[in-house]
Every structure is written in C-alpha cells, then in structure tokens.
Amino acid sequence: MATRFNDENYMNETMDMRRFFLCLKTRIWMIVLCVFVGALIGAGAYKAYYSITDGQDRYQRSCDFYITFNEADHPNGMDYYNAYTWGQFLLDDKMIEHVMDFGGKYTKDEIKAAVTSRMMSDYRVLTVIVSGTDTRKIEAIYEAYKFAMPQFAQDVEEITSISVWSEDDMIKINDHTRTFNAAILGAILGLFISSLAWALYYCMDDRIYTQSDWCRRFKDIAFLGYDCEIYDKESSGDLNINDDEILFLDWGEHATAAEYLINEKKNNRIDVKGIKLVDCNEAFLRKYYGRSKS
Numbered sequence: 001m002a003t004r005f006n007d008e009n010y011m012n013e014t015m016d017m018r019r020f021f022l023c024l025k026t027r028i029w030m031i032v033l034c035v036f037v038g039a040l041i042g043a044g045a046y047k048a049y050y051s052i053t054d055g056q057d058r059y060q061r062s063c064d065f066y067i068t069f070n071e072a073d074h075p076n077g078m079d080y081y082n083a084y085t086w087g088q089f090l091l092d093d094k095m096i097e098h099v100m101d102f103g104g105k106y107t108k109d110e111i112k113a114a115v116t117s118r119m120m121s122d123y124r125v126l127t128v129i130v131s132g133t134d135t136r137k138i139e140a141i142y143e144a145y146k147f148a149m150p151q152f153a154q155d156v157e158e159i160t161s162i163s164v165w166s167e168d169d170m171i172k173i174n175d176h177t178r179t180f181n182a183a184i185l186g187a188i189l190g191l192f193i194s195s196l197a198w199a200l201y202y203c204m205d206d207r208i209y210t211q212s213d214w215c216r217r218f219k220d221i222a223f224l225g226y227d228c229e230i231y232d233k234e235s236s237g238d239l240n241i242n243d244d245e246i247l248f249l250d251w252g253e254h255a256t257a258a259e260y261l262i263n264e265k266k267n268n269r270i271d272v273k274g275i276k277l278v279d280c281n282e283a284f285l286r287k288y289y290g291r292s293k294s
Contacts, residue, residue: 019210020202022287027198034194035187042186043179050179058173060131061142065149066165067124070158077158083119086126090117090145094155098148104140114141125165135170206255210288214275217255221262224276226251226285245273251280 069078081089089095091112099111114132119125128149130142146164153162208214214223224246247265249258262272 018288019213022284023202023209024198031191031194031198034190036190038190038193039183039187042189043183045186046179046182056133058131058133059135059138059170060129060173061138061170062127062129062168063142063146064165064167065126065128065162067126067153067162068160069124070160074158078123081158082123083117086117086119089152090115090128095148095152098151099141099144101151102144102147104144106137106141106144110137111141111144114138115145131173138170207252208249208255208258208277209252209284213255214277218258218262218275221247221272222274224274226280227276227278228280228282228285241274244270247272247275248278249275251277 067081069081071077096108096111100108110132114130114137116129116131118127118129120127128145130138130145132138149162153159206217208217211223211225214221222241224241247258247261249261258275265272
C-alpha cells in the first residue's frame with residue numbers, strides 16, 4: 001500500500017497559500033509578541049552597551065578651511081589632495097607636530113581619536129571635525145588645528161595657503177542615546193526571525209486539515225469528507241467502500257499518526273480505502289472553502 005513516504009515528491013509539495021494564511025491568522029499574536037520582545041531586547045542591549053562604554057554624551061565642533069592651490073607651479077596638485085589623502089594628512093606626524101606646537105593639554109593619541117574630516121564637491125573646502133566627551137579638550141584641539149592648518153600649507157609646494165572659511169558652534173551629537181533606533185532594529189529582526197520560523201514550521205507541519213492536505217500525502221486512499229455541514233458529500237457509495245474500510249481521523253492530526261492507524265488496520269487484515277475527518281473546526285473550513293452559514 002502506497003503511503004505518503006512512498007511519494008518521491010513529498011518534500012517538493014506546493015504550499016497551500018489559503019491554508020497558510022488562515023493558520024497564520026491564529027498565530028499572528030506570536031509574531032506581534034516577537035516584534036515587541038525584539039524591540040525590548042534591542043533597546044536593552046543598547047542600554048547595556050551604553051553603560052559598559054563611557055556612557056557619556058558626545059560633542060563635536062567643526063571648521064571649514066579654504067585651500068588655495070599653487071596651480072601655476074603644480075596644475076595637478078589638487079588631484080592629489082582629495083578627501084582620502086586629507087584624512088591621512090590631518091593625522092600624520094607633520095600635522096601632529098604643528099598641533100602639539102600650539103601647546104594644548106592633549107596627547108597625540110587623543111588628537112588622532114578626536115579628529116576626522118570630510119570634503120564635499122568643492123575640493124578647495126575641507127571640513128575638519130573634532131569630537132569627544134570632554135568639551136574643553138575638544139575646544140583645545142579645535143583651536144590647535146586652526147593654528148596648524150596654515151602652518152601645514154607652508155610645508156607643501158602644491159598649496160599656497162589654508163585659511164578659516166567658516167566655523168560651527170559646539171553641538172551635542174548624542175552618539176550614545178540611540179535607544180529608539182536600537183529598538184526599531186530589534187523589532188525588525190524579531191519580525192524577520194518570527195516570520196521565517198513560522199514559514200519553516202508550516203513547511204514541516206504534516207497535519208491534515210483539508211482535503212488537499214490528505215490528497216497530497218495519501219494519493220491512493222479516497223477522501224470522504226468532514227463530519228460537519230460544510231462538506232457533507234460522501235463518495236463511499238460510489239467507491240463501494242465498507243464501513244470497516246473507512247478511517248476516521250481527528251481533524252488536525254499528523255500524517256504520521258494517520259499512517260500508523262492505516263498500518264494498524266492492515267495488520268488486522270483491513271485495507272483502508274477511505275478517510276473521513278472528524279471533530280473538525282467548522283469555522284476554519286467555512287473560511288477555507290468560502291462558504292457562509294445557510
């Protein structure tokens with residue numbers, strides 16, 4: 001007798017999308033709960049990170065420098081001084097020497113940790129950004145670079161001068177207060193993981209809810225219907241099936257249980273020729289087949 005495990009296409013069955021979404025509706029609360037828990041975990045993890053690290057607000061101050069290139073003697077000099085190379089020049093030994101000459105209370109490592117740069121479309125304008133948690137140290141390094149940048153221009157032939165073009169006030173950048181962003185990320189991960197887990201669970205679920213479930217798994221045994229008004233048609237007369245050849249299976253029972261019961265009957269010299277689902281959820285079946293109560 002052929003059973004579901006004799007079907008070589010069992011693992012390649014198509015998904016019954018109507019059944020999938022009806023089952024999902026009964027589990028949607030679990031996905032919502034996972035989203036909520038994910039948000040809490042994301043926010044909690046960030047709070048823990050915040051407390052383990054310095055846990056202090058961060059500040060920054062920036063200054064735009066205008067660079068005048070010596071295009072007469074070095075027409076291609078501006079091609080070399082791009083955003084990437086300026087990121088290196090601002091922290092190389094020569095520039096650090098000029099910064100240290102300004103006489104502030106900071107170390108070389110503190111300078112390198114505090115200073116970054118950016119360059120927009122105009123290659124003549126360079127923005128130097130100083131950030132950290134100590135506003136006094138930020139201010140000291142900031143003023144030192146205002147002194148060091150013109151000095152650096154005297155060290156290279158490609159640049160004629162560097163001058164301050166515009167300055168920004170000290171602002172709080174709040175690097176360590178992104179709890180809301182962490183919560184949103186946690187919620188998204190919770191939604192993704194729970195949805196994926198539900199899809200995998202559904203694909204591995206072999207319970208029998210509908211006629212299509214049965215027919216996909218047991219192709220050689222007739223489906224005789226449900227024990228509710230939604231499906232009262234039976235084909236036992238047409239198929240000439242005796243009552244003892246009918247297996248009454250609980251609605252939502254696993255296919256492995258059905259196979260066991262079929263084999264039990266076979267051991268008693270009874271071949272199961274038809275199946276009928278009992279104790280069915282009529283509300284589910286009405287939604288599945290799109291039938292309203294008469």
